[in-house]
Amino acid sequence: MLEIKNLSFSVSDENTGKEIIKDISLTIPDGKLIVVTGPNGGGKSTLAKLIAGIEKPTAGQILFNGEDITDMSITDRARKGIAFAFQQPVKFKGVRVIDLIRLAAGKELNISEACVYLSLVGLCAREYINREVNASLSGGELKRIEIATVLARKSMLTLFDEPEAGIDLWSFGNLIEVFRKQREEIADRSILIISHQERILNIADEIVVLNSGEIERHGSRDEILPRLIGTPAAVQNCQGVTEGA
């Protein structure tokens, strides 16, 4: 279980400070799939980075299975069981797909064991396993490899930052299947997905709407989803904005 208590995060420039996350409290129980949604710039990615340890909060506390991990490094959080799928996958010259999957799994998987994870994300494993994770791969391929590495971790809590970004329509169906399957096999593990996609929202147990760094709504899918559809947050956001402002 992940507990976020009164978490805040600010960035400061020369003159002013900007609060990206404002005093958020949120619990992600075991065995649940939570989707965090909301307008761009609302703080969703920052929240995921704060949980993974990539950003450090300016105030508040994060507890993972009862242990305070607020000051813990990225590495230690990963070892405790937090995995993070980047919105924009990182490229590496010379590092192969098999190397990344082995590092993610934390053991010497053989080729066929590693291929299972690629097949899960709809990649023909034989074609990809020995390729370098570099710019020769398309955005969609990199994204699926990113998701495969995270699945290989089999973590207690897995964070996906906009997994649909860069994925083509054909592959998107596969991706939903991956999450649906994860959802079925979740047991006591939990998944947090940042997404704008209705099809992803549709498989959530709970939905959190994050807007301007604050939790606007949080509840079960049945409670939140009908209220989201047909009321585009972007339109609401534009209310009160005048031209040239």
Next chain:
Amino acid sequence: MELNNIQSYLLKEIADIDAGTLTGAYNIRSDSMSIGRQSTENVEIVSKTGVSGMDIFIKPNTVGESVHIPVVMTQSGLKEEVYNDFYIGDNADIEIVAGCGIDNCGSHDSEHDGIHRFYIGKNAKVKYVEKHFGSGEGSGKRILNPVTEVYMEENSTCEMEMVQIKGVDDTERKTVAELKAGAKLTVRERLMTHNTQRALSDYAVSLNGEDATADVVSRGVARDDSYQKLDLRITGNAACKGHTECDSIIMDNGKILAVPALEANDVDASLVHEAAIGKIAGDQLIKLMTLGLTEAEAEEQIINGFLR
């Protein structure tokens, strides 16, 4: 052939060979002496007269054979200049494994300057692998100054893998290649320097015939207080294609100078160069840390991959 532990270790590092099971043509040079040599029906190895070194004759149409000519040095203070010439017959397809390992436990500098010349016949294919390696705790430097000259006839192919991973204090590498029509040269160089090591690598490739192609890629990692200079020049004298790439990771107080150069003397020459120097990207480290690696482990994985 009797080998001591240091000789065996160096041979394993530079040529991945176990002298006891070596097959094909070979010459093993240790402390300026040939300690084992074998010619085959198609590959003849003959000592030069007047200078130190060998002539290696590979008969035309020889296919699937290999030649190993590793050099090891274990005596501190030894300095040698060795000339090896390879005559590769038309249509041959051969692998040549060279390399030098220096173990210097003494206070005097040890130096091996290997001058390799390749005369590659028409339609012949050569794969050349050269690894340089240094070990030993002595204060004497381990110095390697290889000169490689490649002369390629029509439609020949040469793939060169040149690696210096560890322990070489000072190196000045010079590679010259001249390609006739349809010839194809591929070079993959990898250089790692530590401490106060210095590595200079200079390539001059001339594409002299129609459809000659060259792809020269040098990857380097300069750590600690080391210095690297990479000078990659391709000259296009015909309708040809050339690509050079100089890609370096800089760490600690390392210094790197990359000097890519292109010269086109024909309107149909198509030449491209790329050069990039930078430290390890922060997002690469973060990604590997989210997989449970420490920062130091992540750094090691990134460098190992980069220099693979």
